[in-house]
Amino acid sequence: MKNFDNKQEKTLVLVKPDGVQRGLIGETIKRYEQCGLKLVAIKMTIPSKKVALAHYSVDPEWAFKTGTKSIEAWKAKGLTPPTEDPIELAEGVRKQLITFLNSGPVVAMVWQGMNAIGVVRKITGGTEPLTSVPGTIRGDYTIDSYRASDVDKRAVRNIIHASGSIEESEKEMAIWFKPEEIISYRLISEAIIYDINLDGILE
Numbered sequence: 001m002k003n004f005d006n007k008q009e010k011t012l013v014l015v016k017p018d019g020v021q022r023g024l025i026g027e028t029i030k031r032y033e034q035c036g037l038k039l040v041a042i043k044m045t046i047p048s049k050k051v052a053l054a055h056y057s058v059d060p061e062w063a064f065k066t067g068t069k070s071i072e073a074w075k076a077k078g079l080t081p082p083t084e085d086p087i088e089l090a091e092g093v094r095k096q097l098i099t100f101l102n103s104g105p106v107v108a109m110v111w112q113g114m115n116a117i118g119v120v121r122k123i124t125g126g127t128e129p130l131t132s133v134p135g136t137i138r139g140d141y142t143i144d145s146y147r148a149s150d151v152d153k154r155a156v157r158n159i160i161h162a163s164g165s166i167e168e169s170e171k172e173m174a175i176w177f178k179p180e181e182i183i184s185y186r187l188i189s190e191a192i193i194y195d196i197n198l199d200g201i202l203e
């Protein structure tokens, strides 16, 4: 098959502690699985602070973007942000995320398929539950807002983490899985999803 999209693309997904507690492991797997992606690694684990720190490592670009967005949101609501420094604010969000991830079991998975990173993010939905659209996992199963989580100084409860880019997925897969835990295998259903030649269907 000539295809310019990479069928081997992989993405790291976490069902965060709120997703596990809400009984959404199966529903999450079902949604990624039924769209045609292939599960190539899975484990349940209680992430140590060290693993959580490695996962949410300092990315200055993310920190600036997240901090700025959050400060603007506080001001738009007529509230005073806890700080005017976006990096400091994002550092607070990062600390809350590490505490949250370390609070209970999570399910880590690697999903593979054509445009897996973008497809998983589409199915997962936007970051803030309040605005993630119905039909997505976050839109259908969460209710939280940045405002509520900021006021209570806790991580926003949005059920899933999903890699945002190839660089992110490569970094994150290495944190959660040994190379031999990521299984290379063929699914029969891939023929109908990807192959040009459909000989063999008709008897």
Ligand code: GDP
Residues within 6 Å of the ligand: 066, 069, 070, 093, 097, 126, 127, 146, 149, 150, 154, 155, 156, 158, 160, 161, 162, 163, 164
């Ligand atoms: P994601 O890729 O959709 O998960 O979003 P990001 O990579 O931008 O952020 C990582 C995580 O940080 C999100 O899943 C949220 O838990 C949290 N987060 C991101 N932006 C904000 C924000 O503006 N306020 C708060 N409280 N948390 C945020």
Ligand code: MG
Residues within 6 Å of the ligand: 162, 163, 164
């Ligand atoms: Mg992200």
